[in-house]
Amino acid sequence: MSSKDELIDMILVASGCREASANRREKAALHCQTFKESQKVWRKCLGLLVQGLGASILQEAGNSTNHAQVVNFLLNVVLSGIRREYRDLSEGERKHTRAALMQLAGQMSKPNSNRSSSSNEMPPSLLYPPFLRNKIAVVLVAVLQVDYPERWPDFFKVILSSLKEGASRVDMFLRILDAVDNDIVGYDEKRTKSEVYQINKIKHHMQDTCINEIMSALMAMTKGLKANHKPLAKKAMELIKEYTTWIKLELVTSQKFLEFVFGIIRSDQSLRSIGLDILNEVIRKKTDFAQKVLILQKSTILNLLDAQIYEVVKILSVSKDAVAMANELNQNEFLESLAAAVDSAVVQALGCIESLVAQKRHAQLLGEAIPPDVDKAVSVGFQTVVRAMLQALKILEIPLWKVANELKGALDAFIGFAAKVKNNEIVNCPRELCDGKALLKIADRILERCEFPREYDHENSDVEEANFDEYRRAIEYTFVNLVRNFGNIVLPHLFQNIAKIVRDAKHVRPSLIEAGLRLLYRVYEGAPNKQKDQLTKSGMIPKIMALVIDSRISTHPDVALSLVYVELVSRYSGFLTNSPQ
Numbered sequence: 001m002s003s004k005d006e007l008i009d010m011i012l013v014a015s016g017c018r019e020a021s022a023n024r025r026e027k028a029a030l031h032c033q034t035f036k037e038s039q040k041v042w043r044k045c046l047g048l049l050v051q052g053l054g055a056s057i058l059q060e061a062g063n064s065t066n067h068a069q070v071v072n073f074l075l076n077v078v079l080s081g082i083r084r085e086y087r088d089l090s091e092g093e094r095k096h097t098r099a100a101l102m103q104l105a106g107q108m109s110k111p112n113s114n115r116s117s118s119s120n121e122m123p124p125s126l127l128y129p130p131f132l133r134n135k136i137a138v139v140l141v142a143v144l145q146v147d148y149p150e151r152w153p154d155f156f157k158v159i160l161s162s163l164k165e166g167a168s169r170v171d172m173f174l175r176i177l178d179a180v181d182n183d184i185v186g187y188d189e190k191r192t193k194s195e196v197y198q199i200n201k202i203k204h205h206m207q208d209t210c211i212n213e214i215m216s217a218l219m220a221m222t223k224g225l226k227a228n229h230k231p232l233a234k235k236a237m238e239l240i241k242e243y244t245t246w247i248k249l250e251l252v253t254s255q256k257f258l259e260f261v262f263g264i265i266r267s268d269q270s271l272r273s274i275g276l277d278i279l280n281e282v283i284r285k286k287t288d289f290a291q292k293v294l295i296l297q298k299s300t301i302l303n304l305l306d307a308q309i310y311e312v313v314k315i316l317s318v319s320k321d322a323v324a325m326a327n328e329l330n331q332n333e334f335l336e337s338l339a340a341a342v343d344s345a346v347v348q349a350l351g352c353i354e355s356l357v358a359q360k361r362h363a364q365l366l367g368e369a370i371p372p373d374v375d376k377a378v379s380v381g382f383q384t385v386v387r388a389m390l391q392a393l394k395i396l397e398i399p400l401w402k403v404a405n406e407l408k409g410a411l412d413a414f415i416g417f418a419a420k421v422k423n424n425e426i427v428n429c430p431r432e433l434c435d436g437k438a439l440l441k442i443a444d445r446i447l448e449r450c451e452f453p454r455e456y457d458h459e460n461s462d463v464e465e466a467n468f469d470e471y472r473r474a475i476e477y478t479f480v481n482l483v484r485n486f487g488n489i490v491l492p493h494l495f496q497n498i499a500k501i502v503r504d505a506k507h508v509r510p511s512l513i514e515a516g517l518r519l520l521y522r523v524y525e526g527a528p529n530k531q532k533d534q535l536t537k538s539g540m541i542p543k544i545m546a547l548v549i550d551s552r553i554s555t556h557p558d559v560a561l562s563l564v565y566v567e568l569v570s571r572y573s574g575f576l577t578n579s580p581q
Helices: 003-014 022-037 041-050 053-060 065-088 091-108 130-147 155-165 168-185 193-209 211-225 230-244 255-267 272-284 289-298 301-317 322-328 332-365 374-395 401-405 408-422 437-449 458-503 510-526 529-538 540-550 559-571 573-578
Strands: none
Touching (some): 065 130, 091 168, 130 168, 130 193, 155 211, 168 230, 272 332, 289 332, 289 374, 301 332, 332 401, 408 437, 458 540, 540 559, 559 573
């Protein structure tokens, strides 16, 4: 038996793909580990793969999963060896390794010769299974991370030009870009300073030399593949989203880029959630505060969000059960992405306004010149917040707690901002933001979205319940913050709504009654001491509690509702003692 055959047999036995005794399998596993850790053996494995060993193994075995594990093991040996020894190679050895890896990646991209297929067939019939194509992409990127850009400056130019060779190259191109994102660009807190320095150097060189071409290729792929091969189109869109987080602002706010994203959102239901996620990343990108609010205005992002919200609310409003309708139309992911984009617009615009106001105040205190366009940017910021908050409140009408969950940041930021307006820390605020109407609507939406979900996933109950409980604690904290700052505005309105629910308890969903009582329970936490005294003296708390007790909710068959009732009465027993009505 040749050494090559022995190696293949050893790998198959160690991996459990070939029958053997326990003793033989243990020895084979030990031999495999020793082989993997041997010095320079990875270069031998790479040579065997380039010479066609992997292809011959798969072809002879009819492309079986078992024999694919042999190729996977060899690739793991190569990857391990590169990470361990590659930096010690001579320039000539590095060049040879790079060429061999590119040759192997090309071989893995070729259509299966055992099956007839067009060079432009999508998806192409490939001999190597997906996990092996992922592995060679990871191996390539391991070398790229060391040699790019100084020793391998044309890497991206080469893989871009390879796209001309046929549809099968698209698959490998996307896998390589995915590996670049995961293994180089992606955040990892364990990285050393030298690794971070090298990564930043890679990113800057890509931005200066090839990122425009890469993004253009991804956009072209999405357009070309979305009709007949959604998985690849979706992967291209996901990569656009990931790369948007770190490439230059000028590229992702260009007319070409935004028109592409807008077009996907408007025309393709299966990809529009990712399109909204891309816009979300654009909104959140770090830049000059004045520039950000002007971008939000000029890019017409808010116009697009308006249109999408109008469309989905119109569809859901015609159904008696909006939750069922959303599920039937597969709208949930889209609605969550839409809410997240609106949330970012509110939070970012408010943050910009506060920072710009602080800049102006600082300049005035020091007698310095006020930065140009600050007043204009603040005015635009106010307009953005008005529109985005209207969008947020509209989305919150949709009875889906996971959608509301995406808007917690916007609600918290707006309440904090409104408190600063009340305290005259921010002046010249538009009437729509400071007349209290938005605060009352927030209180209404919180009451509605605190209700136990009607779309509860009983098949995944433990996880679903834990996620909802976390969300409800967060949204109730938002309510506490609202009461703390604006109790005099929202509490009379809230008590009126809760009273209406309690009076009509026989005809109201128990989950909505429970939500109202939970918020009533939280009032005491949010109200300052002075406000608590006012609530007592005015009789608001005693009256609402008397109404709760008279309603006989304590005898309701719903266990959760009864528990909340007991907790509520215990908390407000002092009020009831002082006001026995």
